[in-house]
Amino acid sequence: MNGFDFDVIWRTLPYVLGTGLAFTLKLTVLATVGAIILGTLMAMMRLSSNRVISGVAGFYVNLMRALPLILIIFWFYFLVPYVIGWVTQAGRPIAVGGFTSALITFVLFEAAYFCEIMRAGIMSVPFGQAGAGYALGLNYWQVMGHVVLPQAFRNMTPVLLTQMIVLFQDTSLVYVLSLTDFLGAANNIAQRDGRLVEMFVFAAVVYFLISYAASRSVKRLERRMAIAS
Numbered sequence: 557m558n559g560f561d562f563d564v565i566w567r568t569l570p571y572v573l574g575t576g577l578a579f580t581l582k583l584t585v586l587a588t589v590g591a592i593i594l595g596t597l598m599a600m601m602r603l604s605s606n607r608v609i610s611g612v613a614g615f616y617v618n619l620m621r622a623l624p625l626i627l628i629i630f631w632f633y634f635l636v637p638y639v640i641g642w643v644t645q646a647g648r649p650i651a652v653g654g655f656t657s658a659l660i661t662f663v664l665f666e667a668a669y670f671c672e673i674m675r676a677g678i679m680s681v682p683f684g685q686a687g688a689g690y691a692l693g694l695n696y697w698q699v700m701g702h703v704v705l706p707q708a709f710r711n712m713t714p715v716l717l718t719q720m721i722v723l724f725q726d727t728s729l730v731y732v733l734s735l736t737d738f739l740g741a742a743n744n745i746a747q748r749d750g751r752l753v754e755m756f757v758f759a760a761v762v763y764f765l766i767s768y769a770a771s772r773s774v775k776r777l778e779r780r781m782a783i784a785s
């Protein structure tokens with residue numbers, strides 16, 4: 557084996573970063589937004605006084621958290637086309653692109669984790685805050701939207717961002733769907749040029765730098781929120 561070849565990294569930067577990393581970041585951001593929205597709705601369901609509604613949400617959360625992510629990826633990859641075909645009344649599975657399938661998978665899977673984060677955030681808001689809203693004549697949804705959720709999001713922002721970092725790392729598993737995410741792009745070059753060490757070292761460095769920078773941002777945000785409170 558020759559020495560470490562930096563040139564192969566430099567030559568393939570446009571492909572690895574422009575195609576692979578762009579795919580990973582796009583999937584991470586969109587899946588985070590979708591999972592926060594769905595997770596918030598599920599958190600409200602879990603806190604519902606209706607045992608059926610609370611039980612359904614609780615079962616879903618426990619199911620997602622009990623199964624390996626790689627199994628969930630395969631599960632939804634084959635299930636989603638049937639569900640979309642059923643919803644659109646096409647009567648047959650509808651072809652779904654790899655990105656769409658991965659996005660739906662991560663939204664549904666991560667929603668279980670964001671649900672528990674949001675549930676803790678909602679419960680951290682003093683009950684008197686909601687009581688004051690009801691006293692002013694607001695209904696349940698108005699109290700949640702104008703009083704409880706804004707405070708819950710503020711309390712949970714550092715934890716939500718930490719979970720987003722975990723999601724960023726987990727997206728590397730989409731290689732099983734033959735998608736060209738960041739790690740997949742690096743692997744393609746490694747296999748084509750026979751430079752496994754260079755490309756996987758490069759991939760590790762990029763993952764570390766992005767995750768480390770995000771973690772530092774979360775810590776700074778925590779300090780600012782602590783000072784503000």
